[in-house]
Amino acid sequence: MTDTFQAYAGRPAAVGGRALDLVNAPMIRHWCEAMGDANAAYTGPAQVAPPAMLQSWTMAGLGGVGGVGDGRSAEYGDLLGALDAAGFTSVVATDCEQEYLRPLRPGQRVLYDSEIESVSAEKSTALGVGRFVTTRTDLRAYDEAAGEKAEEAVPVATHRFRILKFRPAEAPAPVRPSSEGERALRPRPVVNRDNAGFWDGVAEGELRFQRCTDCATPRLPWLPGCNACGSAAWTAEAASGAGTVYSYVVVHHPLPAAFREQGPYAVALVELEEGVRTVSNILGLPAAEVRIGLPVRLDFQCYDEELTLPVFRPATADDLPPLRVPVTRTLIVAGAIASRDYQDVHHDVELAHAKGAPDIFMNILTSNGLVGRYVTDWAGPGARLTGISVRLGVPAYPGDELTFTGRVVERDGPRRTVAVTGRTRRGAHATATVRLTTGEAQS
Numbered sequence: 001m002t003d004t005f006q007a008y009a010g011r012p013a014a015v016g017g018r019a020l021d022l023v024n025a026p027m028i029r030h031w032c033e034a035m036g037d038a039n040a041a042y043t044g045p046a047q048v049a050p051p052a053m054l055q056s057w058t059m060a061g062l063g064g065v066g067g068v069g070d071g072r073s074a075e076y077g078d079l080l081g082a083l084d085a086a087g088f089t090s091v092v093a094t095d096c097e098q099e100y101l102r103p104l105r106p107g108q109r110v111l112y113d114s115e116i117e118s119v120s121a122e123k124s125t126a127l128g129v130g131r132f133v134t135t136r137t138d139l140r141a142y143d144e145a146a147g148e149k150a151e152e153a154v155p156v157a158t159h160r161f162r163i164l165k166f167r168p169a170e171a172p173a174p175v176r177p178s179s180e181g182e183r184a185l186r187p188r189p190v191v192n193r194d195n196a197g198f199w200d201g202v203a204e205g206e207l208r209f210q211r212c213t214d215c216a217t218p219r220l221p222w223l224p225g226c227n228a229c230g231s232a233a234w235t236a237e238a239a240s241g242a243g244t245v246y247s248y249v250v251v252h253h254p255l256p257a258a259f260r261e262q263g264p265y266a267v268a269l270v271e272l273e274e275g276v277r278t279v280s281n282i283l284g285l286p287a288a289e290v291r292i293g294l295p296v297r298l299d300f301q302c303y304d305e306e307l308t309l310p311v312f313r314p315a316t317a318d319d320l321p322p323l324r325v326p327v328t329r330t331l332i333v334a335g336a337i338a339s340r341d342y343q344d345v346h347h348d349v350e351l352a353h354a355k356g357a358p359d360i361f362m363n364i365l366t367s368n369g370l371v372g373r374y375v376t377d378w379a380g381p382g383a384r385l386t387g388i389s390v391r392l393g394v395p396a397y398p399g400d401e402l403t404f405t406g407r408v409v410e411r412d413g414p415r416r417t418v419a420v421t422g423r424t425r426r427g428a429h430a431t432a433t434v435r436l437t438t439g440e441a442q443s
Contacts, residue, residue, distance in 0.1 A: 003119075003121065004082070005079065005082065005083065005119045005131060006118075006119045006120075006121070008075060008076075008078075008079045008116050008119050009116055009117065009118050009119055010115065010116065011073070011075040011076075011079075011115070011116050012073040012075060012076070012113070012114065012115055012116070013072070013073055013075070013076040013114035013115055013116045013135045013137075014072050014073055014076065014112060014113060014114035014137070015073050015113055016111075016113070017058060017072075017111065017112040017113060017114070017137075018109070018110075018111055018112075019057045019058060019109060019110035019111070019112075020060075020061060021057075022106070022107055022108060022109055022144055022145060023049050023057065023104045023105060023106050023107065023108045023109075023110065023141075024106050024107075025047060025106050027053075027056070027338075028042055028047065028049050028050065028053070028106070029043075030337075030338045031050060031053050031056065031338045031339070031369065032050065033334070033338075034331070034334040034335045034337070034338040034366070034369075035050075035335065035338075035366070035369040035370060035372075035373050036325070036373065037050060037369070037372075037373040037376070037377075039373070039376050039377070039381050040381040041376075041381040041382075047105065047106060048103035048104065048105055049103065049104040049105070049106075050369065050372060050373075051098070051100045051103070051157075051372060051384075051385040051388070052098070052365075052368045052369045052371065052372030052373075052385070052388055053339070053369065054098055054100070054104075054139070054157050054159060055096075055098075055159060055161070055339065055365055055368075056338070056339045056340050056365065057104070057110040057139075058110065058112050058137070058139070059339065059340035059341060060072075060340075061340045061342065062340075062342050073114075075116070076114075076116060076135075079116065079119070079133070080133075080165070083131065083133075083165040084165075087167045088130050088131060088165035088166055088167055089165075089167070089355075090127070090128070090130075090165070090166050090167070090168050090355045090356055091163055091164065091165050091166075091343070092127065092163065092164050092166070092345075092392075093161070093162070093163050093164075093363065093364035093392065094132065094162050094163065094164050094364075094391065094392050095134075095160075095161070095162035095389075095390065095391050095392070096159075096160070096161055096162075096364050096365075096368055096388070096389070096390045097159070097160040097161075097387075097388075097389040097390075098157060098158070098159050098160075098368075098387060098388050098389070099157060099158045099159075099386065099387045100156070100157050100384075100385055100386050100387060101155050101156055101157055101158075102154070102155075102156050103384070104141060104156060105143075106145070107143050107144065107145030107146060108141040108142065108143050108144065108145075109141060109142055109143075109144040109150070109153075110139055110140070110141050110156070111139070111140045111141065111142075111150060111153050112137050112138065112139045112140070113137070113138055114135050114136065114137040114138075115135065115136050116133070116134075116135055117134040117135055117136045117160070118132075118133075118134045119131055119132070119133050119134075120132040120133075123164075125164065125166065125169075126169070127164065127166050127168065127169060127356070128166040128167045128168045128169035128356070129166060129167050129169075130164045130165050130166025130167065131164070131165055131166075132162055132163070132164050133162065133163050133164075133165060134160065134161070134162045135160070135161050135162075136158065136159070136160045136161075137158065137159040137160075137161070138155065138158055138159075139155070139156050139157045139158070139159065140153035140154060140155050140156060141153055141154065141156045142154070168355060168356025169356070184256075184257035184258040184260075185258055185303075185304055185307070186258045186259075186303050186304070186307055186309075187258075188306075188307065194222055194223065194224050195221065195222045197210075197222065197236050198220075198221070198222050201236070201238065202300070202308060202309070202310055202425075203308070203425045204401050204425065205300060205324060205401050205403040205423065205424075205425065206238040206239075206324075207238065207239045207241065207272075207278070207298055207310045208236045208237065208238050208239070209222075209236070209237060209239055209272075209274065209276045210222055210223070210234045210235070210236060210237075211234060211235055211236075211237050212226040212228065212229060212231050212233070212234050213231065213233035213234055213235060214226065214229055214231040214233055215228055215229040215231065217229070218237070218274055218275050218276045219234075219276060220272075220276035220277065220278055221278075237274070239272050239273075239274055239276075239298065240272075240273060240274070240298075241272075241297050241298030241299075241322060242272070242273045242295075242296075242297060242298075242315065243270045243271055243272040243273060243295075243296050243297075243298070243312065244270070244271055244293055244294060244295055244296065245268045245269070245270060245271075245282065245290060245291065245292055245293060245294040245296060246268075246269045246270065246271040246277055246292065247268070247269040247292060248266050248267065248268035248269065248282065248290050248291075248292070249266070249267050250264055250265070250266050250267075250287045250288065250290070251264060251265055251266075251267060252264045263287075264287045264288070265281060265287050266281065266282040266287040266290040267279065267280075267281060268280060268281070268282045268290060268296075268312065270296060270312055278310070280309070280310055280311050280312055281301075281309075281311045281312070282294075282296065282311070282312050282313070282314075283299070283301065283311050283312070283313050284313035284314050285313075285314055294314060295314065295315040295316075296312035296313060296314060296315050297312065297313055297314075297315035297319055297405075298310060298311075298312060298322075299311050299312065299313050299405060300403070300423055300425075302423070302426065302427035302428070305426075308425055308426075308427070316407070318407050318408035318409075319405075319406070319407050320374070320375070320378045320404075320405065320406035320407065320408075320418065320420075321378070322403055322404060322405050323374050323377065323403070323404040324401055324402070324403050324404075325370060325401065325402040325403075325404070326401050326402075327362060327396045327397065327398060327399065327400040327401060327402055327424070328398060329360070329398045331362070331366070332346060332347070332360055332361065332362050332363075332366070332396075332398060333346070333347050333360075335362065335363060335365065335366030335369065336363050336365075336366065338366075339363065339365035339366065339369070341363045341365055343363065345357055345360060345361060346360055346361065346362070346363045347360055348360065357395070358397065359397045359398055360397070360398065361395040361396060361397050362395070362396040362397075362429075364390065364392055367390060367392060367396070367422065367429065367430045368388060368390050368432075370402065370404070370422065370430075371388060371390055371404070371420050371422065371430060371432045371434060372385060372388060372434070374404045374406065374420060374422075375406065375418050375420065375434045375436060376436075378406070379416075379436055379438055380438075382438070383436050383437065383438045384436060384437045385434065385435070385436045386415075386435045386436055386437060387433075387434070387435040388432060388433075388434050388435075389432060389433045389434075390430055390431070390432045391430070391431045391432070392429065392430055393427055393428040393429055393430065393431065394424060394426040394427045394428065394429055395429070396422075396424055396429045400424040400425065400426070400429075401424065401425075402422045402423070402424055402429060402430075403422070403423050403424075404420060404421070404422045405420070405421055405423075406418050406419060406420040406421070406434075407419050414437050414438050415435070415436070415437050415438075416435070416436050416437075416438055417433060417434070417435050418433070418434045418435075418436070419432070419433055420432040420433070420434055
């Protein structure tokens, strides 16, 4: 039997799209302010637009569908309407893949055409049963401010975008202790008044230790008093996350049920650069390769809906320093406005509730922008992004904190590929691959 929805594949999603505005400095400034991006390449006489801002130039804005410059095809409107009629009334973006061929500069006009690349069969997801709709957009630009014509437009980027149209699922049942035949859960930490501050830090993406107010001695694990001078006065500090393996053991047999899928695992005593030690797992390499003196860097591993633990992974010169971004309502709304995304779930709490979300949540354009900011903060204004691919995981809600970590996974002359993960206490929010060329000006 022919799938009516999948028959839309190959049809146009937008024809003759024309950006509402020329690429301009005010919109670039608003974007950078929302993202906290201070890259010098996005200001001054040689100004270029942030590459991750690409989709903003094609958004219909608050006027919505049918506004000036909206190239949405009748076929795409029919598809979305048919999905709504079938009960798939909620929508969330899941993936974004962008390839940047040349930078956009103030004064240019963006043109675009899109195609419905695919419509999936029904899928069961954590949000509910739905269908993934993937579109591919080709973007061109010409310098209208300099008198160029539309027929002189040159390719500037390609953009693949995937959304999930779904029926909201009922609220998930709470996590229950495992029983025979169910997935075994890891042991839960014992939290008391003496160590609660440590676990509060873990929930916020920090590994916190205590420092004596009187003698400045650091200590970990947490204790009610200083083991050097006996003082009961102390302050909490967040460790940088850099350390080395001081000692370790490899657990082979018998493995607890919750660890069996992992196989032999390393339990290490890690000495942090602040002078304290902590016990944790070493992930990211076979347990047999763990050694004393191994440089490691802090990470956080989400094991289930209720348990996230600090862990360590091998540190190399290819590791990017972590970036912590508090997820505030201001950031969520400012990012949506700066990217001209007026989906109600990104600014209206009541409508977000009506569509099955517990609160407003960050849009994918903001997630993409923060990933771009994270990598260019590290690479510097002379680097040029050539592509970003982002896949979203758990939503980012007000009160969360996003911690970005990254590693260079490929080098080819001046070209780099960086793997990036942005995590909240619930797990991975964004998993991304960023491609860039280093050591050259934007051109």
